[in-house]
Amino acid sequence: MKTILVVEDNMDIHNLIKEVLEKEPYTVLDAYSGTEALMLIEKEKIDLILLDLMLPGLKGEEIVKRVKEIPILVLSAKTSIEDKVNVLLDGANDYLTKPFHTEELLARIKVQLRMDKEKRKKKDLTYKEMVLKEKEHQIYLRGQTIHFTKTEYAIMKQLLLAPKQVVTKNQLLDLISEDTLDCDENSLKVHISNIRKKIKKVTEEEYIESVWGIGFKLYDEES
Amino acid sequence: MKTILVVEDNMDIHNLIKEVLEKEPYTVLDAYSGTEALMLIEKEKIDLILLDLMLPGLKGEEIVKRVKEIPILVLSAKTSIEDKVNVLLDGANDYLTKPFHTEELLARIKVQLRMDKEKRKKKDLTYKEMVLKEKEHQIYLRGQTIHFTKTEYAIMKQLLLAPKQVVTKNQLLDLISEDTLDCDENSLKVHISNIRKKIKKVTEEEYIESVWGIGFKLYDEES
DNA sequence: CGATTTTTTAACCATTCCTTAACTACTTTC
DNA sequence: GAAAGTAGTTAAGGAATGGTTAAAAAATCG
Numbered sequence: 001m002k003t004i005l006v007v008e009d010n011m012d013i014h015n016l017i018k019e020v021l022e023k024e025p026y027t028v029l030d031a032y033s034g035t036e037a038l039m040l041i042e043k044e045k046i047d048l049i050l051l052d053l054m055l056p057g058l059k060g061e062e063i064v065k066r067v068k069e070i071p072i073l074v075l076s077a078k079t080s081i082e083d084k085v086n087v088l089l090d091g092a093n094d095y096l097t098k099p100f101h102t103e104e105l106l107a108r109i110k111v112q113l114r115m116d117k118e119k120r121k122k123k124d125l126t127y128k129e130m131v132l133k134e135k136e137h138q139i140y141l142r143g144q145t146i147h148f149t150k151t152e153y154a155i156m157k158q159l160l161l162a163p164k165q166v167v168t169k170n171q172l173l174d175l176i177s178e179d180t181l182d183c184d185e186n187s188l189k190v191h192i193s194n195i196r197k198k199i200k201k202v203t204e205e206e207y208i209e210s211v212w213g214i215g216f217k218l219y220d221e222e223s
Numbered sequence: 224m225k226t227i228l229v230v231e232d233n234m235d236i237h238n239l240i241k242e243v244l245e246k247e248p249y250t251v252l253d254a255y256s257g258t259e260a261l262m263l264i265e266k267e268k269i270d271l272i273l274l275d276l277m278l279p280g281l282k283g284e285e286i287v288k289r290v291k292e293i294p295i296l297v298l299s300a301k302t303s304i305e306d307k308v309n310v311l312l313d314g315a316n317d318y319l320t321k322p323f324h325t326e327e328l329l330a331r332i333k334v335q336l337r338m339d340k341e342k343r344k345k346k347d348l349t350y351k352e353m354v355l356k357e358k359e360h361q362i363y364l365r366g367q368t369i370h371f372t373k374t375e376y377a378i379m380k381q382l383l384l385a386p387k388q389v390v391t392k393n394q395l396l397d398l399i400s401e402d403t404l405d406c407d408e409n410s411l412k413v414h415i416s417n418i419r420k421k422i423k424k425v426t427e428e429e430y431i432e433s434v435w436g437i438g439f440k441l442y443d444e445e446s
Numbered sequence: 447c448g449a450t451t452t453t454t455t456a457a458c459c460a461t462t463c464c465t466t467a468a469c470t471a472c473t474t475t476c
Numbered sequence: 477g478a479a480a481g482t483a484g485t486t487a488a489g490g491a492a493t494g495g496t497t498a499a500a501a502a503a504t505c506g
Contacts, residue, residue: 081324088330093338094317101304107311115316115338137389137434149463150436176464185482187465193484210483212473372452399453408493410454416495433494435462 002113003027003045007037007063008052008075013098017050017075020102021109034058038066046070048112053078053087064090071112075100125160127218130207132160141202151176152195159208159218168215192216225336226250226268230260230286231275231298236321240273240298243325244332257281261289269293271335276301276310287313294335298323348383350441353430355383364425374399375418382431382441391438415439 004026008014018028029044031037035057040046049067053060053076064072064087071093076083084095094108125132131140139146139156148156154175158167172188192208199207209219227249231237241251252267254260257280263269264286272290276283276299287295287310294316299306307318317331348355354363362369362379371379377398381390395411415431422430432442 081326085326085330088327088334091337093334103304103308104311107308111311111316114314135385135388136440137437138387151464184465186467189482189484190465190486193486196484213482374453407454409456412493412495413454413497416497419495436493 001025001027002047003029004109005029005031005037005040005044005046005049007031007034007049007055007060009033009055010052013052016102017105020106024106026109032056034060034063037063041067041070048073048109050075050109051092052076053083061087061090064092067091071115073108073112075105125157127160127163128205128207129203130160132157141199144202146198146202148195148198151191152198155191155195159216163218164220166211166215166217170215172215224248224250225270226252227332228252228254228260228263228267228269228272230254230257230272230278230283232256232277232279233275236275239325240328243329247329249332255279257283257286260286264290264293271296271332273298273332274315275299276306284310284313287315290314294338296331296335298328348380350383350386351428351430352426353383355380364422367425369421369425371418371421374414375421378414378418382439386441389434389438389440393438395438 004021006014006017006021006028008017009032014030014032018030021028029040029046031040034055037049037051037055038058041049047070049063049070049072051060051063051072051074053074060074060076064074068091072091074087074092074095075098076087076095077098078084084097088095093112096105096108124134129142132138133140134157137153139148139153155172158172158175169185169188173185176187176191192210196206196208206219208216210216227244229237229240229244229251231240232255237253237255241253244251252263252269254263257278259280260272260274260278261281264272270293272286272293272295274283274286274295274297276297283297283299287297291314295314296317296319297310297315298319298321299310300321301307311318316335319328319331347357352365355361356363357380360376362371362376378395381395381398392408392411396408399410399414415433419429419431429442431439433439
C-alpha cells in the first residue's frame with residue numbers, strides 16, 4: 001500500500017483529506033508544520049507528499065526546494081499565477097487550488113503514483129515462498145537464491161506466470177527449442193527432474209505437480 | 224532541444240501556443256486532428272504532447288488511452304470535474320483549463336519534462352567499493368582510479384546503473400556499436416575479460432558475474 | 447604521417463548445459 | 477494381470493557458451 005504524507009496545519013482540511021485518502025485506501029502520515037514534515041520525510045518511506053504552502057515553522061516552498069526524491073502535490077489557497085509558477089519551477093509536481101473536489105485530488109494523486117510506478121515496472125512473480133525477479137533473472141526460495149539454468153528458469157517462469165493453471169508439455173517444449181521441431185519429451189522430463197531436485201535442497205514442499213498426459217502446474221495453495 | 228507536439232484544431236489558439244513554445248525555445252510539431260497526431264506520434268521522437276480534447280477525427284480521450292510512453296498535458300475548455308478526473312485516470316499527466324496563463328502552461332510543461340529527465344539524472348553510481356563519477360567520466364575502486372577505455376566505461380556504467388540486474392549481451396552490444404550491425408559477442412568477451420583484469424589488479428573481489436546464455440550482472444552484495 | 451591506444455579477430459581451452467539413453471516405477475487399457 | 481504408455485531418475489557424451497591470450501586492424505593523437 002502507498003504511503004502519503006499530508007502536510008497541512010488547518011485541522012479541518014487535514015482531517016477531511018485524511019479521511020478521503022484512508023478510504024481509498026492509502027496509508028496516511030500527518031504533519032502539521034514544515035519542520036515536522038521534514039522529520040518524517042527523513043525517517044519514513046513516503047510515496048507522495050500533499051503539501052500546503054502556508055505553514056508554521058518552515059515554509060512550504062522550502063520543503064519543495066529540498067525534497068527531490070518524492071513527488072509533491074501542492075494544495076494551496078494561493079491563486080496567483082506567480083505563486084503557482086514559482087512553486088512548480090521549484091520542484092513541485094502538481095498544484096491544486098483550494099477549494100478542490102476530492103475526486104480531482106484523488107485523480108491527480110493517482111497520476112503521480114502511476115508515474116512513479118512506471119519507473120520500476122517489470123514485476124516479480126511469486127508463488128508460495130518462491131519469488132522470480134525478472135530484472136535480476138534470479139529465483140529466490142525462502143530468501144535463498146537458487147541457481148537455475150536458462151531453460152530451467154524459462155520453465156519456472158512459465159509456470160509462475162499462471163500458477164494453478166496447467167502448462168502443456170508442448171508449450172514448454174516450444175520454450176526449450178524455439179524452432180527446432182525435434183523437441184524431445186525426454187529432455188523436458190530431465191529438466192523438470194533437475195528443477196525439483198534443486199527445490200528439494202531448500203524445502204521439502206513440492207512445487208511442481210504433473211498432470212498426467214498433459215503437462216505440469218504448480219501445486220494449489222491449499223490442497 | 225525538446226520536441227513538443229501541439230494537438231489543437233483552433234488555429235488561433237494553436238498559433239498562440241506555438242509562438243510561446245518556440246520562444247522558449249522548444250521544437251514544435253503541429254497536428255490539427257486526432258489522426259494526424261497519432262501519425263506523428265508513430266513517426267517522430269516526441270518528448271511531450273499538448274492535447275486539446277475536442278478534436279476532429281479521433282477524440283482526444285482516445286489518444287490519451289493509446290499513448291503510454293509520452294507525457295500528455297491536456298488543454299481543454301471542459302471544466303467539469305468528471306471530465307478532468309476521467310482523462311487523468313485514463314493516462315493524462317496534467318490538465319489545464321482554458322483559458323490559461325502562458326506562464327502556468329510553461330511551468331507545467333517544465334514539470335513534465337523535468338520528471339522525464341529525472342529518470343536519467345546524472346549522479347554518481349556506486350556499488351561496493353566502486354564509484355563511477357559521471358561528471359569526471361572516471362571510475363574509482365577503493366579510492367584508486369582505474370583507467371577504463373571508452374567501451375569499458377560504457378559497459379561498467381550500464382552494469383552500475385542497476386546493480387543485481389542482468390544486462391543482456393545484446394544490450395551491451397548495442398552500447399559498443401551504436402549502429403554497426405556486425406556486433407560481435409567475441410568482442411564483448413574480450414572487453415569483459417579486460418575489465419576483470421583491471422579490477423583484479425586492485426582487489427581480489429569479483430565484481431562481474433556472468434549469467435549463462437543471457438548476459439552479465441554485478442555480484443550480489445551477500446552471496 | 448608515425449606512434450600509441452583501443453577495438454576486433456581468431457584460436458584455444460575450460461566450463462556449463464542440454465540431450466540422449468537406459469533403467470525403474472507408476473497408470474491406464476484391455 | 478499383462479501390455480502399453482507415461483513419468484521420474486541417473487549418468488555420460490556432445491554441444492554450446494564463457495574466458496584467456498596474442499596478434500592484426502582500426503582509431504586516436506600529436
